[in-house]
Every structure is written in structure tokens, then in C-alpha cells.
Amino acid sequence: MRRLAINKDRFRHVARRTFLFLGFMVGIAACAKAPITGRSQLHLVPDSEMITMANQQYTDFLKANKLSTDKRATAQVRLVGGRVAGAVDRWLRENGMASEAKQYKWEFNLVQSKEMNAWCMPGGKVVVYTGLLPVTKTDNGLAVVLGHEIAHAVAKHGSERMSQALLAQLGGVALSTALHSQPDKTRSLWLNAYGVGAQVGYLLPFSRTQESEADHLGLIFMAMAGYNPDEAVNFWQRMVAANKGGAPPEFLSSHPADSRRISQIRSWLPEARRYYTQSAMR
16 A cells, blocks of 8 residues: 555656646747737747648648649749748848748749638748739739738747647647647648637637737738838728628637728838838838
């Protein structure tokens, strides 16, 4: 009986130390800060693992989807994207993050699809869907979209979402462990950051925060690249008009309500205009 008691005490001691260690590690990860806004973030997944998985998913996506044959539109996406990426690279280096700047191997592709969508994976792999171009209309409109999507990558929202999903769905195990033990589920988490049962009240509020943060950072990045940030209001108004099916209520949506988004953008425009003015002086 005594031996069992000792083993039980030892188990409790080890469990307590393990719990404290995990709490310490989560605490360290949560000390990460989003650029410019300074918001605290949870990062449990190393950048190297995120980029490795992103590259694989990006390669698989390009194999399964048709690239646009419109050379002019493709050139536009790559020109505007390259300028915004160049501004981001400059901002990172000027703010002591040259090592992070080196992680981005920027690549821009236009995919043939009626869907109004675009995304940027960790490491700088960017895709725009042709269905979005009638809404972007101009280089400035396209810069709004690319600035927003690139901001998601720079702010490491993918890592943050994946960390939240790993905690909610798999108990916070390492990404490499999750890929080995539950590969299908982990890939699903990667492509859709939230799982059934965790959508309302936990992950979606973080996602709305990330979307607003990407709007804010995207304005600054497009302005630094020499694109007029005032176009952001016009673009989102066109998106509202193009969304004939309407949008879900904000409390069940991962995106801010249209009226709130436009109001927030207007509040950030004075800051973005300063960067736009500075870009003209370069």
C-alpha cells in the first residue's frame, strides 16, 4: 500500500510539473505580438512547420485548379502583389525583423474561378480568383485585397488559427504529432481553422479580430506600396453590392459586418494616408 501511495504521489508530482511546463510554454507562445497593432497572440506552431505544410498545400492546390490564361490580368496580379510584398519586406527590415522577411518566398497566381476570393499562405504563396477581378476593377482595388491577404500572413493569423484549432480539437498536441496520428483531421483543420462545436463563442470572435486586423494592416501595406488607401471604402462597398445573397449575422460570421468593416476602415484612413504620402516621397 505504501509503495502504491508513493507512486501515486510521484505521478501527481510529475503531472503537476508537466501541467506547469505546458502552461509556461503556452504563456510564452501567447506573448507573441501582431505587427503594428501589438495584439497578443497564441502561437504553438513553429513558423518552419507552418511554411512546410503551406508549401505542400499550395502545390496540391495548383495541381487541382486551373491557372488563368488571361496574361494581362495575371500580370496585373503579379505586379500589384509584388509591390505590396516589397513594401512588407521593407517594413519588416526597417523594424528589426530581417530574419522574418527572409521566410517569405513570394509567389502570385491567378486561378480561373467564378468565386470572389483570394488568400495568402504562410511563406508568401498568394492566389487570387478571377471572379474577384470585376469587383477590384483597378490596381488600387486589387491592392486592397492583396494588402489584406498578405497582412494575414505577416500577422501570422494562420499560425494563430492553427494553434487555436489544435487546442480546441486535438488538445494542444504538436502539429507534427497531429499530422502523424490524425492526418486527415489535421489537414482539415489547416484548410478550415475551426471545428464543429467550437464555432460559436470561441474561435469565431478571434477570427473576426483577425479579419479586422488584416483590414488595418492591409491599408498600411498598400499605402506603403504607393496605392491609394481611400479605395478600400469603395472596394468594400462594391463587395456589398456584389454579394446579392446577403451576409450572415455578424455574431455567426468570421468577418466583420459590412457596415462595421467600412466604418473601421474610415477610422484607419488618416493613419494609412500618412504612409501613402511618405511612399510618394521615396
